[in-house]
Amino acid sequence: MSETSAEDRIWTVPNLLSFLRLLGVPVFLWLVLGPKADGWGIAVLAVAGFTDWLDGKIARAFNQTSRLGRIIDPAADKLYVFSTILALLVRDIIPWWLVALILARELFVACFIPVLRRHGYRALQVHFLGKAAMFNLMYAFPLLFLASHTGWYAEMARVTGWAFAVWGTGLYWWAGVLYVVQVRRLITSTTKE
Template identity: 40%
Template sequence: MSRSTRQEPTGQDESFSPEPTDKILTVPNVISMFRLVSIPVIAVLVVQNHLFAGLVLLAVSAMSDGVDGYIARRYNQVTKLGQILDPIADRLLIFFSILALASIGIMPWWVLAAVVLRELVLGIQVLRLASYGYGPLPVHFVGKAGTAVLMITVPVYIVSALGESTLFTVLHDLGDAGAIWGCVLYWVAGIIYLWQGTHVIHDEKAAGTRAGAAR
């Protein structure tokens, strides 16, 4: 198993991606950078109660996630930088959107706590893997599903705050349901990553033990 490109476990949807290159200035990377830059702007707009403007920018930013992935695979522009930027942008977009909505009372704080705790746990695993020369684990489809549900939930909450009729109350309830399912999927993916990481580290230790015994 290569330390730099690590063999991808079965059941993941990245297996048909082109081999990543060292290029930096590509269209997908520029789109990912736009998503990163848009994150603090979205958060400020939401906190200052410019909900509609924040919703529009959030929708554009969220849609760009699928666009950059399609361009990268379709036109062979998958890069090592992009594989780092894309998940970071997704996680930061979710984190700051939830933080902004929770700070003005639109989204419950437990959603932010669930997301932050999961990232802290996986952050520790990333550090452990790095100590063995491995990068982050490939994105699992369950993780993508959880991210997608949370990204959909954020604008649902924003729209629910634009009015006070029964429709907006129903939308808020749908937001609560989406937040629950999104967090569940997010944590299921986290458990999968922990299981995979544990096996990677176990195999690495076993290989080291065998190499030491052979000397």
């Protein structure tokens, strides 16, 4: 199989896992906003986090990376983040300013996508810092759901959840700034050629 056709593959195990993660987003929203079954909602988030890790491992170990996978994997991550912060905001668990910070970072980075495309680039590789930020946020959100309960674990979940949320949001912005630095370097190097 040539490398070009390998890049165009759709039916791979990592892509299937990413599609399943995408299907879990509305299930998660229904669980936490409808019956407020937070335990099941957190289970969906945990499975999504595990399959996010697993699809990357499988893609690299069995050479199943694809163009589609590089699109749907981060799309699933972002949908989980946005749906989770939406649910947390609707349930009045997190303040609007945290949502505004996360969404502002997305808008900030999105402003540079047309610049990349104008110079012939599609997207940049996901930076390790961006993955670390997502890791922190995906830990923060289930903990913040638990913190909204009255069990013995609520206070510990609140402190730990907020620590992950603040750290994750900071890393998210830092990764966004590094993304802009990468864009600037690419543009500078192509204009010098």
